[in-house]
Amino acid sequence: MQVLAPDVVFIADGGGLAPAARIPVQGADRVGKFNCTSEPEGDCNGGGDHLAQRRTRCPNRDRRQLAVISLVVEDGLVTQIFAVANPRKLTRLSEPAELAR
Numbered sequence: 001m002q003v004l005a006p007d008v009v010f011i012a013d014g015g016g017l018a019p020a021a022r023i024p025v026q027g028a029d030r031v032g033k034f035n036c037t038s039e040p041e042g043d044c045n046g047g048g049d050h051l052a053q054r055r056t057r058c059p060n061r062d063r064r065q066l067a068v069i070s071l072v073v074e075d076g077l078v079t080q081i082f083a084v085a086n087p088r089k090l091t092r093l094s095e096p097a098e099l100a101r
Contacts, residue, residue, distance in 0.1 A: 001032045003076075003077060003078050004028040004031055004032060004077065004078050005028065005074070005077040005078060005079045006027070006028050007026070007027065007028075007079070008026070008027065008028050008031050008077075008078055008079055008080065008081065009024050009025070009026050009031075009079070009080050009081070010024065010025040010026075010031045010080075010081040010083070011024045011025075011080070011081070011082050012082075012083045012084075012085065013082075013083070013084045013085065013086050013089070014085045014086055015085075015086030015087075015088060015089065017086055017087050017088065018067075018085035018086060018087060019085070020083065020085050020086075031081065066085070066087075066090055067083045067084060067085040067090075068083070068084045068090065068093070069082070069083050069084075070082040070083075
């Protein structure tokens with residue numbers, strides 16, 4: 001909670017295939033209460049993003065899902081959090097990608 005900006009925004013992409021917030025979660029209190037923890041698995045996109053196992057608590061079960069989590073930090077506070085958990089978008093994480101215009 002101490003590193004979240006008061007107006008932090010959490011945006012998730014589950015693509016309808018993985019559990020994710022359907023609308024952006026706004027505000028430090030709401031984002032802080034959004035019940036998920038992540039365990040770093042490695043870096044991606046040159047180290048700016050993190051591949052993580054996200055643990056989500058559901059009423060009757062505990063399940064894990066793979067996600068890429070990106071943070072935007074401004075003046076030492078997290079202002080935006082992006083989590084991509086859509087399995088179709090995570091299929092090629094271990095493959096190098098060539099970027100070109």
